[in-house]
Amino acid sequence: MGEPGTKEVISLEELEAAGMGRTGRKHLLSILVENKPGVLSRVTGLFARRGFNIDTLAVGPTDDPSLSRITLTLDGALHPIDQVTKQLHKLINVLKIRDLEPDETLARELALFKISADGAQRAEITQLVEIFRGKIVDVNRRAMVVEITGTQDKIEAFERLVRPFGLVEMARTGEIAISRGRGET
Amino acid sequence: MRAVDALMECLKAEGVDVVFGIPGGANLPTYDAFYEAGIRHILVRHEAGGGHAAEGYAKASGRVGVSLGTSGPGATNLVTPICDAMMDSVPVVFITGQVRTELLGTDGFQEADILGITMPIVKHSFMIQHPLEIPRTIHEAFHVARSGRPGPVVVDIPVDLSRVDIEYEPAGEVHLPGYQPTTEGNQKQIRLAAKAMVGARRPVLYVGGGVVNANASAELTELALADRLPVTCTLMGLGAFPAPHPQWLGMLGMHGTRTANYAMDEADLICAIGARFDDRITGKLSEFAPRAKFIHIDVDPAEISKNVPAHIPIVGDAKNILPRLLNEYRALEPDTSRLDGWWERIDGWRRQHPLGYEDSADAEIKPQRLVQALYEATGGDAVVTSDVGQHQMWAAQYYHFNAPRNWINSGGLGTMGFGLPAAMGAAVARPDDTVICIAGDGSVQMNMQELATCAENGIPIKVFVMNNGYLGMVRQWQELFWDKRYSQVDMGRWPDFVKLAEAHGATGMRFTEKSTLVDDIKTALATDGPVLVDVRVTREENTYPMIPAGAAARDMVG
Ligand SMILES: Cc1ncc(C[n+]2csc(CCOP(=O)(O)OP(=O)(O)O)c2C)c(N)n1
Numbered sequence: 001m002g003e004p005g006t007k008e009v010i011s012l013e014e015l016e017a018a019g020m021g022r023t024g025r026k027h028l029l030s031i032l033v034e035n036k037p038g039v040l041s042r043v044t045g046l047f048a049r050r051g052f053n054i055d056t057l058a059v060g061p062t063d064d065p066s067l068s069r070i071t072l073t074l075d076g077a078l079h080p081i082d083q084v085t086k087q088l089h090k091l092i093n094v095l096k097i098r099d100l101e102p103d104e105t106l107a108r109e110l111a112l113f114k115i116s117a118d119g120a121q122r123a124e125i126t127q128l129v130e131i132f133r134g135k136i137v138d139v140n141r142r143a144m145v146v147e148i149t150g151t152q153d154k155i156e157a158f159e160r161l162v163r164p165f166g167l168v169e170m171a172r173t174g175e176i177a178i179s180r181g182r183g184e185t
Numbered sequence: 186m187r188a189v190d191a192l193m194e195c196l197k198a199e200g201v202d203v204v205f206g207i208p209g210g211a212n213l214p215t216y217d218a219f220y221e222a223g224i225r226h227i228l229v230r231h232e233a234g235g236g237h238a239a240e241g242y243a244k245a246s247g248r249v250g251v252s253l254g255t256s257g258p259g260a261t262n263l264v265t266p267i268c269d270a271m272m273d274s275v276p277v278v279f280i281t282g283q284v285r286t287e288l289l290g291t292d293g294f295q296e297a298d299i300l301g302i303t304m305p306i307v308k309h310s311f312m313i314q315h316p317l318e319i320p321r322t323i324h325e326a327f328h329v330a331r332s333g334r335p336g337p338v339v340v341d342i343p344v345d346l347s348r349v350d351i352e353y354e355p356a357g358e359v360h361l362p363g364y365q366p367t368t369e370g371n372q373k374q375i376r377l378a379a380k381a382m383v384g385a386r387r388p389v390l391y392v393g394g395g396v397v398n399a400n401a402s403a404e405l406t407e408l409a410l411a412d413r414l415p416v417t418c419t420l421m422g423l424g425a426f427p428a429p430h431p432q433w434l435g436m437l438g439m440h441g442t443r444t445a446n447y448a449m450d451e452a453d454l455i456c457a458i459g460a461r462f463d464d465r466i467t468g469k470l471s472e473f474a475p476r477a478k479f480i481h482i483d484v485d486p487a488e489i490s491k492n493v494p495a496h497i498p499i500v501g502d503a504k505n506i507l508p509r510l511l512n513e514y515r516a517l518e519p520d521t522s523r524l525d526g527w528w529e530r531i532d533g534w535r536r537q538h539p540l541g542y543e544d545s546a547d548a549e550i551k552p553q554r555l556v557q558a559l560y561e562a563t564g565g566d567a568v569v570t571s572d573v574g575q576h577q578m579w580a581a582q583y584y585h586f587n588a589p590r591n592w593i594n595s596g597g598l599g600t601m602g603f604g605l606p607a608a609m610g611a612a613v614a615r616p617d618d619t620v621i622c623i624a625g626d627g628s629v630q631m632n633m634q635e636l637a638t639c640a641e642n643g644i645p646i647k648v649f650v651m652n653n654g655y656l657g658m659v660r661q662w663q664e665l666f667w668d669k670r671y672s673q674v675d676m677g678r679w680p681d682f683v684k685l686a687e688a689h690g691a692t693g694m695r696f697t698e699k700s701t702l703v704d705d706i707k708t709a710l711a712t713d714g715p716v717l718v719d720v721r722v723t724r725e726e727n728t729y730p731m732i733p734a735g736a737a738a739r740d741m742v743g
Contacts, residue, residue, distance in 0.1 A: 038304075041301070082490070083487065086489075086491075090308075090485070
């Protein structure tokens with residue numbers, strides 16, 4: 001590949017060809033970290049520095065107040081997941097990393113949709129919300145706010161269906177996950 | 186006692202005998218504690234000089250270096266040494282002062298978020314939030330800096346917390362649940378590696394600075410000698426295997442020997458030990474060692490398969506792994522004669538492509554000749570530091586390092602101005618050894634001020650400025666790859682290094698004559714105190730051989 005010190009131009013094909021260890025699928029990492037100031041910044045900083053792009057990110061407390069859980073999703077087609085987890089392990093505040101197996105994992109996300117809806121459309125939207133086991137959390141004359149929980153696929157399906165009504169805005173939490181069965185995630 | 190007095194106790198408990206630093210408002214309490222702590226403090230002239238001195242100290246001794254600065258500019262001046270220590274895995278604890286806690290986040294006078302600034306370039310960092318944390322944190326900082334893959338640790342202490350009266354109890358075991366470096370090395374993998382090596386017909390041991398860090402040179406040498414295994418070292422690994430030696434191929438990589446690079450190119454098995462397949466080693470990655478299988482031994486699991494996929498990864502400490510590998514290897518009773526053909530090939534390259542240059546016909550000193558003369562004058566028995574540029578590569582090529590920790594340079598970051606302060610730190614660590622710095626005339630001006638520190642403290646470093654009047658390495662690239670359009674590389678005639686040396690309280694000398702060079706060097710070495718010699722060398726000499734950036738080892742030029 002052309003290198004900064006030389007005159008050689010870097011072609012995009014070359015850029016894409018670089019790299020190894022791509023799995024080609026989405027990865028859901030569950031990262032247990034010490035609940036201390038600056039830890040999230042260490043994790044996200046590492047991603048930025050190594051050029052890893054986070055698709056979704058959720059952070060919250062765990063059953064142990066001294067620990068937090070970071071759940072994030074990454075595209076394994078673009079990133080060497082193995083290298084990502086090894087680099088994360090080098091952070092001293094990171095205690096445990098699980099690259100969750102899709103089949104053994106329960107992953108959920110929450111999304112809020114603000115949909116423009118006048119009288120006529122409201123019934124139709126309400127029906128969709130029922131099908132998706134969602135909740136209408138706010139209604140006024142011109143719009144309604146809907147809450148949907150579920151897998152990313154489900155949320156994206158709902159989004160596609162309500163978009164034609166006029167989607168004013170949408171907010172998503174990013175996935176959180178826990179493993180199936182008795183063992184700890 | 187005050188938290189800062191506890192800090193002193195902790196430093197002593199960690200075996201710290203010397204620190205390098207500069208005081209300021211935010212670390213006044215710390216400096217008050219130094220007043221009678223019984224720890225040697227060397228007052229440097231610039232925090233970067235102090236940081237690099239701490240690195241030089243650490244590299245020369247294997248102990249943890251300590252460097253201090255105040256908040257704000259004191260801390261930001263340490264950024265380059267911190268990054269340098271990260272890139273070259275140098276154990277240094279950096280202790281910075283910080284504004285008082287109530288000012289944090291208010292853009293207070295001399296406030297800089299040094300933790301935020303250095304987050305991507307530290308092994309770890311701590312912000313003290315309660316004075317009682319100081320003792321435990323200091324021990325954790327030393328533990329993290331020196332164990333596993335060594336590296337820099339920053340401890341930032343707000344000035345108000347450092348003054349608080351605390352009950353000091355010597356800290357017990359450090360408890361870092363998220364930090365458990367693997368040192369052991371998996372026995373099955375070691376056995377597999379031994380098998381692969383016994384089966385290999387064209388093996389090469391590719392050795393990096395990790396072997397020096399692990400203090401595993403003797404173990405490495407024993408393994409190599411067990412069966413005539415060819416050895417090459419990276420720039421950081423020089424000295425891990427005693428050069429010159431019949432099994433020594435020379436350094437590999439961009440300015441390595443043809444023999445070492447060709448051997449990598451044709452090898453069927455490469456055993457990488459404490460090396461990280463940096464781009465200066467591999468050149469064009471897709472054409473790097475195309476026939477080889479790789480054993481990769483490293484204490485940092487993230488290095489394994491980062492750049493080149495390893496067939497046999499072994500995570501752990503080389504000092505622990507190499508003797509076990511040797512046992513397994515011996516047990517398999519390798520047939521040494523299988524390497525005959527390989528050695529014939531290697532010897533052929535050695536005969537055909539010895540490292541060399543065309544000497545001047547007159548009195549002019551060729552830069553390579555200067556390094557050879559330094560080797561002769563010291564008998565190879567000195568600690569050598571260098572700056573960054575052509576002189577660094579010539580030093581690496583022509584000074585044959587026969588012991589670890591005798592070669593100290595900035596490899597990963599390539600920091601100009603590293604050499605002189607690093608020599609100062611090395612000389613403090615090893616007062617009985619000759620310490621010389623092979624400097625560039627460009628580089629040396631970046632931390633020249635520490636010569637005054639050396640004069641003040643009687644630190645007798647001998648600095649040889651390879652003066653070509655150019656930012657030579659950049660000039661070389663402009664000559665070779667940019668149609669000789671020399672842009673901003675001519676440094677002109679100034680400064681007068683002899684006068685500058687004298688102004689700093691050191692002895693200044695100037696060498697221009699080839700025939701008396703070795704004797705002149707001996708005179709400089711025999712002169713008391715710090716000496717800086719302006720050695721006038723050929724202005725436009727190129728560092729060869731060379732793998733052009735992004736090319737393959739096969740395509741070496743020069
Ligand atoms: C701090 C810093 N700035 C810039 C560079 C880029 N650089 C690399 S080598 C070099 C020239 C060094 O010149 P000199 O110290 O005179 O050594 P020479 O190459 O002439 O031996 C420069 C500018 C660098 N490595 N470090």
